[in-house]
Amino acid sequence: MYDVKEWRHAFKLDPNKEISSEALEKICESGTDAIIVGGSDGVTLDNVLDLLAKIRRYTVPCALEVSNIESITPGFDLYFIPSVLNSRDIRWISGLHHQAVKEYGLLIDWDEIVVEGYCILNKDCKAAGLTKANTELDEEDIISYALMAEKMFRMPVFYLEYSGTYGDPNMVRSVKEVLEHTTLFYGGGIHTADQAKEMGEHADVIIVGNAVYENLKEALKTVRAVKNR
Numbered sequence: 001m002y003d004v005k006e007w008r009h010a011f012k013l014d015p016n017k018e019i020s021s022e023a024l025e026k027i028c029e030s031g032t033d034a035i036i037v038g039g040s041d042g043v044t045l046d047n048v049l050d051l052l053a054k055i056r057r058y059t060v061p062c063a064l065e066v067s068n069i070e071s072i073t074p075g076f077d078l079y080f081i082p083s084v085l086n087s088r089d090i091r092w093i094s095g096l097h098h099q100a101v102k103e104y105g106l107l108i109d110w111d112e113i114v115v116e117g118y119c120i121l122n123k124d125c126k127a128a129g130l131t132k133a134n135t136e137l138d139e140e141d142i143i144s145y146a147l148m149a150e151k152m153f154r155m156p157v158f159y160l161e162y163s164g165t166y167g168d169p170n171m172v173r174s175v176k177e178v179l180e181h182t183t184l185f186y187g188g189g190i191h192t193a194d195q196a197k198e199m200g201e202h203a204d205v206i207i208v209g210n211a212v213y214e215n216l217k218e219a220l221k222t223v224r225a226v227k228n229r
């Protein structure tokens with residue numbers, strides 16, 4: 001299932017973190033809609049290839065969320081390309097993208113590319129620091145980014161990113177209310193089935209990352225919490 005419009009849940013695995021074969025089997029066989037491979041630091045071609053090979057033992061769809069040009073490799077079902085709409089540094093909005101398209105040009109199969117309009121809201125997360133994101137945003141600011149993603153740039157995905165912290169469900173609801181076509185991803189601080197259910201009431205797709213490494217048993221319960229409704 002390679003259409004994000006059909007998804008409700010994805011696990012995000014960090015190539016820069018160790019994961020046991022037993023844990024990976026449980027994650028890949030959990031019933032999640034997809035595995036997203038990505039992280040904000042220490043992502044290399046070697047660790048991406050290593051994780052991809054292990055995930056490929058299973059049938060679950062697997063996407064690379066590109067965080068640097070050096071670690072792009074063939075073999076994924078989809079390529080998620082973040083563009084951080086609230087970054088203060090042009091490189092993370094369109095600069096690196098320009099460089100990558102220049103480098104890969106004709107090799108790109110555009111049917112595999114899914115652009116994500118990111119809005120990073122946890123000022124303390126690594127991605128916020130890296131991209132110099134302006135996280136001092138009120139509801140109107142965030143809704144405006146969502147509208148830009150959908151109406152101006154026709155981005156297939158708008159990603160409310162609270163990486164490392166549980167966000168505001170009311171904000172997720174407000175954003176969902178203005179989106180008609182663009183799929184709303186929510187990620188950040190989901191560790192339990194209840195949290196997954198709460199955010200899954202509003203977001204189209206919830207993304208569970210760090211919980212996998214901190215309490216896998218609870219993390220696995222987030223799948224049923226959103227895919228059972």
Ligand SMILES: CC(C)=CCC/C(C)=C/CC/C(C)=C/CC/C(C)=C/CC/C(C)=C/CC/C(C)=C/CC/C(C)=C/COP(=O)(O)OP(=O)(O)O
Nearest residue numbers: 039040067068069073074079082092096097100125126127
């Ligand atoms: C030959 C071949 C395979 C061709 C493929 C074609 C292809 C895919 C071409 C690429 C085209 C293209 C336009 C690429 C873009 C290049 C690029 C580098 C864009 C920049 C992306 C970007 C804005 C990255 C910033 C960092 C970011 C937002 C990462 C998102 C993930 C994230 C927030 C993870 C959480 O991080 P984590 O490490 O877990 O953090 P915590 O410690 O806080 O948990």
Ligand SMILES: O=P(O)(O)OC[C@@H](O)CO
Nearest residue numbers: 163164187188189209210
């Ligand atoms: O790691 P967590 O906090 O679950 O966040 C998931 C994802 O949105 C990170 O990019």
Ligand SMILES: [Mg+2]
Nearest residue numbers: 014163209210
């Ligand atoms: Mg993480």
